[in-house]
Amino acid sequence: MLNWYSKxxxxxxxRKNLSRTILKIKAGRLAAxxxxxxxSANPxxxxxxxxxxxxKQKAFRLNCPPIIGIAKGKDEAMDLVAQILQETYACAGTFCVEEYLKNR
Incomplete structure (x- = not known):
């Protein structure tokens, strides 16, 4: 079962078809x-x-860490990762993303 971050x-x-995209992912269908x-599962x-x-792969799905973001395309995903890290550092003063998300 997938674990989704509430925020x-x-x-x-x-953002355009967010709810539909999330439903596809939860159902194990293709979200192109x-x-x-x-x-990260790696410390x-x-x-x-x-x-x-x-x-869609069962083993991958069972071992997936909490999903905290969703993006369309690789470039947007890289930009979103940078945004998350910048926000974490600006608000918490560290790059401890997991702790920041607990208090967000």
Whole structure:
């Protein structure tokens, strides 16, 4: 089961059909061109992003870290990751994204 952050970060391109896109991802259907941003499972990294269609794979879906953002296209996903990190540092003074999201 996928774990979604309640105050999801959303890129401009993904905002258009957001609820429909989220329903597709939850149902395990193809969401073409959509990337999800997650907290990193690797302690050496802060965030990760990958194509949402990878979540169609059962093993990948079961081990997916919490989804905190959604974007349309790789460039928008990179911009959204940068935005999340900038906001985290501006508000918390550190890059501890997980702690920042708990208090946001």
């Amino acid at each position: 999801l970060f959303v890129g401009e391109g993904a 061109g959509i990337y999800v941003i997650t907290l 050496d990294n802060l965030l990760e992003f990958f194509r949402a269609d990878l979540l």
